[in-house]
Amino acid sequence: MDNNRMITGNDPYKQQLTNGVHRVLRRIPYLVIEMANAWGTHNVRVFERQASDLSIMTSVLLFVASLFPAVLGHGYLQEPPSRSSMWRFGYNTPHNYNDNQLFCGGFQRQWDRNGGKCGICGDPWDGVRENEAGGRYATGIISRKYKEGQIIDVQVKITASHFGYFEFRLCPNNNVHKPATQACLNQYVLHQPSGSVRFLEQGRPQTYAIKLKLPKGLTCTQCVLQWKYNAGNSYGMSNDGRNCKGCGKQEQFYGCADVAISPADSGPKGNGSPRPNLAQEQIVESRPQLIPTFVNGDGATCRGVQAFRLINSFADSWCQSNCRQGYCPMIYCTPACQKLTVYG
Missing domain, CATH: 2.70.50.50 (chitin-binding protein cbp21)
Structure with missing residues (x-):
């Protein structure tokens, strides 16, 4: 057997525990989004008018996001x-x-x-x-x-x-x-x-x-x-x-x-x-070289909700990409995303 391809004898319990911790940690940014949305749009607008509080919220969200740089990946x-x-x-x-x-x-x-x-x-x-x-x-x-x-x-x-x-x-x-x-x-x-x-x-x-x-x-x-x-x-x-x-x-x-x-x-x-x-x-x-289509020829109105955009700079493209596949969670993406063309 090629030794380069062997998985050496790591402790399986330790590996399972590590994987479990990683799964929990990767979920935290999305829990933050769900909490922010559950708080309500009206409250978010009021919150936005309070600049100092918004700065604190943004800092917390960015700190949490910085711990998980590959939540969405590329x-x-x-x-x-x-x-x-x-x-x-x-x-x-x-x-x-x-x-x-x-x-x-x-x-x-x-x-x-x-x-x-x-x-x-x-x-x-x-x-x-x-x-x-x-x-x-x-x-x-x-x-x-x-x-x-x-x-x-x-x-x-x-x-x-x-x-x-x-x-x-x-x-x-x-x-x-x-x-x-x-x-x-x-x-x-x-x-x-x-x-x-x-x-x-x-x-x-x-x-x-x-x-x-x-x-x-x-x-x-x-x-x-x-x-x-x-x-x-x-x-x-x-x-x-x-x-x-x-x-x-x-x-x-x-x-x-x-x-x-x-x-x-x-x-x-x-x-x-x-x-x-x-x-x-x-x-x-690789044969198809097709450019994806959008409803009304423009997907720009589909965006990530504000809390999602605060913790990930690719929130808009994530929503546009996933909503075109039929997976469009409203806790992450705006209602306009529901109107995008869904791939067959």
Whole structure:
């Protein structure tokens, strides 16, 4: 048995207790929302007029939210598993419970403080590179083995939709102890069989299955596969000066996986280890490239309720995404969300 994939002998009772505590803690922000809504809209309006009290309430909510940064999450590279996500699929690697939030430290940190720069695997540009060589999650384990020129299956798990698109890049690094560079990754932008280099995120949380073609002539003992998710749910300036949704600066998410590519004539195609079991997950193939539709062509009137927005900056997109799937809890989302088109 591959020792890298073994779950070592942790105390099962301790693990169950830890998981139980995490479930309780993740529920706290939603309990705060329910309490705030139960208090009544009229009282909330009165409360808002009392600036000092509102400041106290906001501070408390933000403090609670800060304890649970991945309540809603965003997304991660699932196949091949990213360095931060390998633990989810049986590898004996450090656990990163925020593996779906490798977003350069957030929009303000990436764009306002760092001028749009980000670590190649989603770490903040001005922070510790835990997902790059030498970092906590970069263990050097090769998770998948491919053949030169092979069409490979890639899967991305989106836990909160931000629209936008995915891109994939490959760097023949050949040294697990040396950080890859964005310049190296930019040499090999991977194409889908159709020729497209971008896959449109379809506006709903799910697992996306995408086929990518590896370049002919490229082999490596260690390649870094980079997933980039450029969101599209914020307004910004387009190249022609228009202010439009999805234009200009957007939040970005990344993930890196370590793979190997051998010459095409060196034996049968295969993977470095068994694939994760996704039998219970809905997987969307990459063929459809549809932009989601809204009632009246606009989903902007659907928002999170005020208490929800206070503890999560993505409350509006969460409501718009989930209500289009038929899950639209009124304690989180405004009545307008009920009017959004529900996917079949």
